[in-house]
Amino acid sequence: MTEAAVSQGLAAILGLRQLIMDGELLAGDRLSEVRLAARLEVSRTPLRLALAQLEHEGLLQPVPGGGFVVRSFNDRQVRDAIELRGLLEGQAARLATQRNNGARALGNLVACVAKLDRIVGGDAGPPTGEEFELYVELNDAFHQELFVLADSDVLRDAYGRVLALPFAQPSFFLAAQADTSQFEPTLAAGNAQHHLILDAIERGDAEEAEQLSRAHAMLAVKNLEAVRVSGGLEKLPGSGLISDAELSQAELPA
Secondary structure (H helix, E strand, C coil): HHHHHHHHHHHHHHHHHHHCCCCCCCCCEEEHHHHHHHEEEEEEEHHHHHHHHHHHCCCEECCCCCCCCEEEEEEHHHHHHHHHHHHHHHHHHHHHHHHHHCCCCCHHHHHHHHHHHHCCCCCCCCCCHHHHHHHHHHHHHHHHHHHHCCCCHHHHHHHHHHHHHHHHHHCCCCHHHHHHHHCCHHHHHHHHHHHHHHHHHHHHHHHHHHHHHHHCCCCHHHHHHHHHHHHHHEEEEEEHHCCCCCHHHHHHCC
């Protein structure tokens, strides 16, 4: 494949994903190859590759007779995706505990938690915009570092596929709570769990590290419900993929 073809293919993937994240393509929309190729300024071949890639990521689904529609997700499916992330993070934490080589190996994880403490701790009030952006970056880095320590390409690849769904990402629902009274408590609760996970790994308790990581992921389901109540879901990129059906109380985590 030529360099130009690779460039067009990447442009098609990124452009198509951005149209979905920005809400310009809505759940249920049937996609026209001709219109999309013109919109993204690419030829039909790289566009078809992009459509196949986003189907693989779970953002599109094929329809009888050919073509694709933008996929929609109900809250049960959102929860399933978050729970799957938790299962993978739990296994990563277990392997990280079993395979890490002591304090030096855990240096990045320790440093990440210390930086998060400086943002969340203290009496300075809620994080500013720049501080929140740093929190999200560090929060994502904490989760990614578990997979570095787990040293499993198979696990890391599976995690990447789950994260292709925007609402499955660790920090997805946080931004919509920035103007609510739950913002600081949510960040503090999440970071407290980071400490517990780190402590379990340092103590070599693989089972506890796994269970804590799985529970940590399920905070996102509570965050989804909080965002529903506050009416802030529409503020989030890609939120148009999520249907209006709410979780029943029986489906909420304890």
